[in-house]
Amino acid sequence: MSSSLADGTCVPCKKGAPSLAQEDVESKLQQLNNASRAFAWDASPLSQSPSQIALQRTFKFRNFKTALAFTNSVGAIAEEQKHHPLLVLEWGSVHVAWWTHATGGLHDNDFICAAKTSQIADDAEGIKK
Numbered sequence: 001m002s003s004s005l006a007d008g009t010c011v012p013c014k015k016g017a018p019s020l021a022q023e024d025v026e027s028k029l030q031q032l033n034n035a036s037r038a039f040a041w042d043a044s045p046l047s048q049s050p051s052q053i054a055l056q057r058t059f060k061f062r063n064f065k066t067a068l069a070f071t072n073s074v075g076a077i078a079e080e081q082k083h084h085p086l087l088v089l090e091w092g093s094v095h096v097a098w099w100t101h102a103t104g105g106l107h108d109n110d111f112i113c114a115a116k117t118s119q120i121a122d123d124a125e126g127i128k129k
Protein backbone atom coordinates (compact mmCIF):
# COMPACT_ATOMS: atom_id res chain seq x y z
CA MET A 1 0.00 0.00 0.00
CA SER A 2 1.70 3.21 -1.04
CA SER A 3 0.92 6.55 0.61
CA SER A 4 1.85 9.99 -0.70
CA LEU A 5 4.20 10.36 2.33
CA ALA A 6 6.06 7.17 1.43
CA ASP A 7 6.50 8.39 -2.15
CA GLY A 8 8.19 11.56 -0.92
CA THR A 9 11.90 12.40 -1.08
CA CYS A 10 13.80 14.04 1.78
CA VAL A 11 15.36 17.50 1.28
CA PRO A 12 18.64 18.74 2.80
CA CYS A 13 17.83 20.35 6.13
CA LYS A 14 19.66 23.55 7.11
CA LYS A 15 20.74 24.00 10.73
CA GLY A 16 18.23 26.20 12.45
CA ALA A 17 15.48 25.60 9.88
CA PRO A 18 12.02 25.73 11.51
CA SER A 19 10.48 22.56 12.93
CA LEU A 20 6.90 21.62 12.11
CA ALA A 21 4.21 23.34 14.18
CA GLN A 22 2.25 21.11 16.59
CA GLU A 23 -0.90 21.18 14.45
CA ASP A 24 1.12 20.06 11.41
CA VAL A 25 2.69 17.24 13.44
CA GLU A 26 -0.77 16.07 14.49
CA SER A 27 -2.23 16.11 10.97
CA LYS A 28 0.83 14.43 9.44
CA LEU A 29 0.80 11.79 12.19
CA GLN A 30 -2.82 11.03 11.28
CA GLN A 31 -1.84 10.76 7.59
CA LEU A 32 1.13 8.54 8.49
CA ASN A 33 -0.92 6.16 10.63
CA ASN A 34 -3.82 6.02 8.17
CA ALA A 35 -1.41 4.86 5.47
CA SER A 36 0.02 1.90 7.34
CA ARG A 37 -1.93 -1.38 7.54
CA ALA A 38 -0.58 -2.37 10.90
CA PHE A 39 1.95 0.01 12.39
CA ALA A 40 1.08 3.13 14.34
CA TRP A 41 3.77 5.66 15.13
CA ASP A 42 3.74 8.12 17.96
CA ALA A 43 5.48 11.48 18.36
CA SER A 44 7.13 11.20 21.76
CA PRO A 45 10.26 12.20 23.71
CA LEU A 46 13.38 10.13 23.05
CA SER A 47 14.25 8.13 26.16
CA GLN A 48 17.93 9.00 25.47
CA SER A 49 17.17 12.76 25.43
CA PRO A 50 13.65 13.61 26.65
CA SER A 51 13.73 17.18 25.26
CA GLN A 52 13.80 15.74 21.71
CA ILE A 53 10.45 14.69 20.20
CA ALA A 54 10.73 11.91 17.59
CA LEU A 55 8.44 9.71 15.53
CA GLN A 56 8.86 6.33 17.24
CA ARG A 57 7.74 2.76 16.73
CA THR A 58 8.97 -0.64 17.96
CA PHE A 59 8.60 -3.47 15.43
CA LYS A 60 8.48 -7.05 16.76
CA PHE A 61 10.10 -9.97 14.90
CA ARG A 62 10.21 -13.78 15.11
CA ASN A 63 13.97 -13.80 15.81
CA PHE A 64 17.21 -11.80 15.58
CA LYS A 65 17.96 -12.64 11.93
CA THR A 66 14.75 -11.09 10.56
CA ALA A 67 15.06 -8.11 12.92
CA LEU A 68 18.60 -7.53 11.60
CA ALA A 69 17.43 -7.76 7.99
CA PHE A 70 14.74 -5.13 8.66
CA THR A 71 17.32 -2.92 10.39
CA ASN A 72 19.50 -3.07 7.29
CA SER A 73 16.52 -2.23 5.07
CA VAL A 74 15.77 0.87 7.17
CA GLY A 75 19.47 1.74 6.99
CA ALA A 76 19.30 1.59 3.21
CA ILE A 77 16.38 4.04 3.22
CA ALA A 78 18.38 6.36 5.48
CA GLU A 79 21.39 6.31 3.19
CA GLU A 80 19.24 6.82 0.10
CA GLN A 81 17.39 9.76 1.71
CA LYS A 82 20.48 11.15 3.54
CA HIS A 83 18.26 11.26 6.64
CA HIS A 84 19.06 8.90 9.50
CA PRO A 85 17.13 7.33 12.40
CA LEU A 86 18.00 6.01 15.79
CA LEU A 87 17.82 2.21 15.47
CA VAL A 88 17.89 -0.12 18.49
CA LEU A 89 18.21 -3.75 17.41
CA GLU A 90 17.56 -6.56 19.88
CA TRP A 91 16.62 -10.22 19.49
CA GLY A 92 13.01 -10.03 18.21
CA SER A 93 12.62 -6.27 18.00
CA VAL A 94 13.75 -3.08 16.27
CA HIS A 95 13.00 0.33 17.78
CA VAL A 96 13.01 3.10 15.17
CA ALA A 97 13.02 6.84 15.94
CA TRP A 98 13.02 9.59 13.31
CA TRP A 99 13.76 13.25 14.06
CA THR A 100 15.79 16.00 12.44
CA HIS A 101 19.13 16.72 14.09
CA ALA A 102 19.62 20.01 12.18
CA THR A 103 16.44 21.59 13.55
CA GLY A 104 16.13 19.67 16.81
CA GLY A 105 12.50 18.96 15.99
CA LEU A 106 10.24 17.20 13.50
CA HIS A 107 10.39 17.92 9.76
CA ASP A 108 8.57 16.59 6.68
CA ASN A 109 11.65 14.38 6.17
CA ASP A 110 10.82 12.48 9.33
CA PHE A 111 7.28 11.71 8.16
CA ILE A 112 8.54 10.65 4.72
CA CYS A 113 11.07 8.25 6.27
CA ALA A 114 8.60 6.89 8.82
CA ALA A 115 6.14 6.20 5.99
CA LYS A 116 8.85 4.43 4.00
CA THR A 117 9.70 2.42 7.13
CA SER A 118 6.05 1.37 7.52
CA GLN A 119 5.99 0.36 3.87
CA ILE A 120 8.90 -2.08 4.24
CA ALA A 121 7.51 -3.29 7.57
CA ASP A 122 4.20 -4.21 5.86
CA ASP A 123 6.01 -6.97 3.95
CA ALA A 124 9.06 -7.69 6.15
CA GLU A 125 9.94 -11.37 6.72
CA GLY A 126 9.34 -12.53 10.28
CA ILE A 127 7.52 -9.37 11.44
CA LYS A 128 4.75 -9.75 14.00
CA LYS A 129 1.65 -7.68 13.26
Ligand SMILES: C[C@H](O)[C@H](O)[C@H]1CNC2=NC(N)=NC(=O)C2=N1
Nearest residue numbers: 013082083084085099100101102
Ligand atom coordinates in the same frame (compact mmCIF):
# COMPACT_ATOMS: atom_id res chain seq x y z
C1 LIG B 1 25.63 16.13 6.13
C2 LIG B 1 24.47 15.17 6.37
O1 LIG B 1 23.75 14.96 5.19
C3 LIG B 1 23.54 15.79 7.39
O2 LIG B 1 24.24 15.86 8.62
C4 LIG B 1 22.29 14.92 7.59
C5 LIG B 1 22.64 13.49 7.89
N1 LIG B 1 21.48 12.77 8.37
C6 LIG B 1 20.55 13.39 9.12
N2 LIG B 1 19.59 12.70 9.74
C7 LIG B 1 18.69 13.29 10.53
N3 LIG B 1 17.75 12.55 11.15
N4 LIG B 1 18.73 14.61 10.73
C8 LIG B 1 19.62 15.42 10.15
O3 LIG B 1 19.59 16.64 10.36
C9 LIG B 1 20.58 14.82 9.26
N5 LIG B 1 21.47 15.52 8.61
